[in-house]
Amino acid sequence: MIKVKNLYHSYNNDDNYAVNDVNFEIKKGEIFGFLGPSGAGKSTTQNILVGLLQLQQGEVEVAGYDIKHIKNKMFNKIGMSFEQSNVYNKMSGIENLEFYRKLFDVETRDPMELIRLVGLDGKENVKAERYSKGMKHRLTFARSMINNPKMWFLDEPTTGLDPAIASNIKDIIKRENEKGVTIFLTTHNMYIADELCHRVAFIVDGKIRLIDSPKALKLKYGEKLVDVEYFKSGQLIKAHFSTVFEAEKERLIEVIKNYDIQTMHTKEATLEEIFIKVTGRGLV
Numbered sequence: 420m421i422k423v424k425n426l427y428h429s430y431n432n433d434d435n436y437a438v439n440d441v442n443f444e445i446k447k448g449e450i451f452g453f454l455g456p457s458g459a460g461k462s463t464t465q466n467i468l469v470g471l472l473q474l475q476q477g478e479v480e481v482a483g484y485d486i487k488h489i490k491n492k493m494f495n496k497i498g499m500s501f502e503q504s505n506v507y508n509k510m511s512g513i514e515n516l517e518f519y520r521k522l523f524d525v526e527t528r529d530p531m532e533l534i535r536l537v538g539l540d541g542k543e544n545v546k547a548e549r550y551s552k553g554m555k556h557r558l559t560f561a562r563s564m565i566n567n568p569k570m571w572f573l574d575e576p577t578t579g580l581d582p583a584i585a586s587n588i589k590d591i592i593k594r595e596n597e598k599g600v601t602i603f604l605t606t607h608n609m610y611i612a613d614e615l616c617h618r619v620a621f622i623v624d625g626k627i628r629l630i631d632s633p634k635a636l637k638l639k640y641g642e643k644l645v646d647v648e649y650f651k652s653g654q655l656i657k658a659h660f661s662t663v664f665e666a667e668k669e670r671l672i673e674v675i676k677n678y679d680i681q682t683m684h685t686k687e688a689t690l691e692e693i694f695i696k697v698t699g700r701g702l703v
């Protein structure tokens with residue numbers, strides 16, 4: 420669905436690259452996470468992919484279209500939800516969607532259905548200038564689905580939303596993906612990436628440092644420890660055991676056999692810990 424080969428971008432046309440030899444492919448039906456700290460080059464890459472920034476160097480194919488020769492038809496197939504909401508303030512929520520749907524040559528979704536989906540019903544006739552930041556964000560998100568995109572670009576889709584609304588947005592993303600929509604998700608929120616993405620790319624200083632599935636990364640970089648809380652002579656003992664070393668595995672079995680276990684968890688590395696391990700940098 421997306422092929423990116425040897426992509427470079429410099430804002431000043433010098434050798435100070437915001438995107439520096441980036442390569443990746445996204446398969447149809449995949450949720451691909453682009454994970455990196457502020458200034459890593461995520462938005463620059465995404466903006467080239469959606470035709471907002473001109474391709475300077477490299478090869479990019481999106482939904483079967485070569486980005487060097489963008490055809491209007493490509494925009495029928497893609498949807499974009501930006502971190503910075505860019506809705507028309509003088510129009511109401513529903514007017515924004517009604518206006519936007521006219522820009523497409525394909526069948527579009529019912530604006531009111533989308534308004535309901537993102538929980539803006541009851542506010543559809545209010546001008547967007549009176550919407551809160553989170554409401555504008557949801558309207559932008561709803562708008563990005565109006566043309567039933569096959570390829571959906573989501574930039575920080577849950578940033579600034581309260582937990583219940585963020586959870587609703589995550590469910591919508593999962594459902595659309597189950598229907599076959601391919602998703603390019605840009606974020607520095609590792610929880611979202613972990614929960615939603617089939618594969619993630621770690622990007623720092625314009626370069627991709629690693630691409631893999633969250634599960635494979637955890638298996639590779641996880642500590643393989645089991646944390647156990649158990650009662651011994653009436654006292655709660657907290658201990659952890661490696662599942663790699665034989666002696667520790669035997670100690671763990673002894674504890675399970677002889678004591679009353681309160682809690683037992685395998686300790687997995689979080690994506691953020693792995694990111695720091697691999698790149699030497701934090702995600703913010």
Ligand SMILES: Nc1ncnc2c1ncn2[C@@H]1O[C@H](COP(=O)(O)OP(=O)(O)OP(=O)(O)O)[C@@H](O)[C@H]1O
Nearest residue numbers: 430431437455456457458459460461462463464607
């Ligand atoms: N319009 C611009 N002009 C000049 N430099 C820019 C411009 N936009 C971005 N940059 C620079 O390019 C680099 C990559 O920025 P980019 O916005 O792609 O990062 P990002 O990973 O999306 O960050 P964030 O998470 O903060 O959005 C940064 O060094 C940034 O300062």
